[in-house]
Every structure is written in structure tokens, then in C-alpha cells.
Amino acid sequence: MSDCLFCKIAKGDIPSKKLYEDDKVLAFHDIDPQAPVHFLVIPKEHYQHAGKVPAQNGEIFAHIFGVIAKLADELGMDKGYRVVTNIGEQGGQTVHHLHFHVLSGRDMTWPPG
Ligand code: 5GP
Numbered sequence: 001m002s003d004c005l006f007c008k009i010a011k012g013d014i015p016s017k018k019l020y021e022d023d024k025v026l027a028f029h030d031i032d033p034q035a036p037v038h039f040l041v042i043p044k045e046h047y048q049h050a051g052k053v054p055a056q057n058g059e060i061f062a063h064i065f066g067v068i069a070k071l072a073d074e075l076g077m078d079k080g081y082r083v084v085t086n087i088g089e090q091g092g093q094t095v096h097h098l099h100f101h102v103l104s105g106r107d108m109t110w111p112p113g
């Protein structure tokens with residue numbers, strides 16, 4: 001997707017503060033953090049959102065959650081954290097490339113707004 005912001009970040013065409021990268025995923029700090037720790041994990045392949053990943057590509061979810069667990073360990077997020085993926089307009093999605101928010105460093109409220 002040539003006009004997709006996160007595809008451009010995944011390719012390095014737009015800079016980001018990277019936390020982790022491999023051939024399948026990239027983790028980078030959110031530009032507008034909503035918690036003391038707030039980073040995003042994205043697949044390098046473009047999917048519109050979590051509901052648009054074909055079943056045969058579902059291993060990307062396991063890989064992403066493995067990366068999140070590794071980063072949580074490395075960053076000392078032992079008190080807990082929240083993982084969020086927004087889907088579509090009512091879900092609050094603004095960038096239409098699958099991404100997982102990881103938020104930590106403060107108490108989270110429930111229900112979310
Ligand atoms: P959404 O609302 O789609 O779930 O989340 C999109 C997230 O991407 C927001 O938290 C927003 O702050 C973040 N974001 C938008 N543009 C950029 C950017 O250029 N760089 C980074 N690092 N984050 C961005």
C-alpha cells in the first residue's frame with residue numbers, strides 16, 4: 001500500500017523510534033503516547049485491521065504476541081500492561097494498517113472510553 005503511513009514506517013521511508021524489528025514485524029514508540037510506555041507493534045505486510053488477516057496467515061498474531069511478551073520482559077513491565085487493537089470507525093481506528101497498542105506504566109481504567 002503505497003499511501004499507507006505504517007507501510008512507509010515499516011519500510012523506513014518515514015522514521016520511527018524503533019524498539020524491535022525482524023523480517024515480519026516492527027515495534028516502535030507511538031508519536032502521541034497515552035501512557036508512560038506506549039508503543040505499537042505492526043506486521044510489515046499490510047492488513048487493514050485484525051479482522052482482515054486471512055486464516056492461513058494467522059501465525060502473525062502469535063508472532064506479534066511473542067514480540068510483545070519479549071518487549072514487556074525487557075522493559076520491566078512486570079506490574080502489567082494493556083494490549084489494544086482498534087478496528088474500524090467505531091472502534092477508533094485512525095491508521096488503517098493492523099497495529100497493536102501496548103500501554104504500560106499507569107493504572108488502566110475499565111471500561112475504556
Ligand atoms: P489507531 O487510532 O489507528 O488505533 O492508532 C494509531 C496510532 O498511531 C495513534 O496512537 C497515533 O498516535 C499513532 N501515530 C499516528 N501517526 C504516527 C506516526 O507518524 N508515527 C508514530 N510513531 N505513531 C503515529
Ligand code: ZN
Pocket residue numbers: 001004005006007008045046047096097
Ligand atoms: Zn500499510
